[in-house]
Amino acid sequence: MSATTTPAAVVTEPTAWLRGTAGAQLRRAARLGLDPHDAAGPMIVAPLVGRMSIPGSREDRTCDRCGRYCGPAELFHPLAYRAAVALVLIGGLCTEHAAAEGVRA
Numbered sequence: 347m348s349a350t351t352t353p354a355a356v357v358t359e360p361t362a363w364l365r366g367t368a369g370a371q372l373r374r375a376a377r378l379g380l381d382p383h384d385a386a387g388p389m390i391v392a393p394l395v396g397r398m399s400i401p402g403s404r405e406d407r408t409c410d411r412c413g414r415y416c417g418p419a420e421l422f423h424p425l426a427y428r429a430a431v432a433l434v435l436i437g438g439l440c441t442e443h444a445a446a447e448g449v450r451a
């Protein structure tokens with residue numbers, strides 16, 4: 347983890363955007379035959395949007411909300427959001443959108 351990446355934060359009060367994104371991933375899990383509401387089932391870890399990015403790649407420092415690449419000279423904010431009892435979404439946001447989700451450096 348580079349010095350311009352903040353420690354991963356857990357979002358507890360999501361914006362409408364994050365709730366909507368989580369809803370899409372909940373529906374996606376259901377289409378795949380998974381039950382993210384089953385506490386006795388496996389924990390599902392999925393990306394906020396798109397596919398899991400390769401650590402250290404350009405996509406790994408691209409804001410999941412606005413799509414802006416955050417170069418190595420600026421802060422990037424990894425986060426996790428528990429969308430359901432058995433579904434954790436992980437991703438990362440630029441400083442502006444991390445602040446909107448209540449994530450602070």
Ligand SMILES: [Zn+2]
Pocket residue numbers: 409410411412413414439440441442443
């Ligand atoms: Zn952004």
